[in-house]
Amino acid sequence: MRKALKLFGSATAILFANANLLFAADTVGANAPFYGTAIAAGLGAGLSILGAGLGFGKIGAAALESMARQPEVKDDIGRNMIVIAALLEGATFFSLIVAMLLFFKS
DSSP: OHHHHHHHHHHHHHHHHTHHHHTOSOOOSTTOOOOHHHHHHHHHHHHHHHHHHHHHHHHHHHHHHHHHHOGGGHHHHHHHHHHHHHHHHHHHHHHHHHHHHHHHHO
């Protein structure tokens, strides 16, 4: 969890360090570009990948721990682990597609 917080903190610091480049565009007039959706898409994609990584890690850790405790049911645990991982992967792909749609809309 600490590594995830460090990664999130460094990504936020990089975003704030480059904020002057994001807001350097000429904002006079009604046709000024708005980059909020692109930033939201990037943050959404990053958070979905981060959540998927944490989810896959927890699935693997719990499956290995339960296989170590009861080796006779390792086949059932392995099958259930694959099903849960596939559902998690589907949700991750859905959130990435939504982030891409936001990005290409801007």
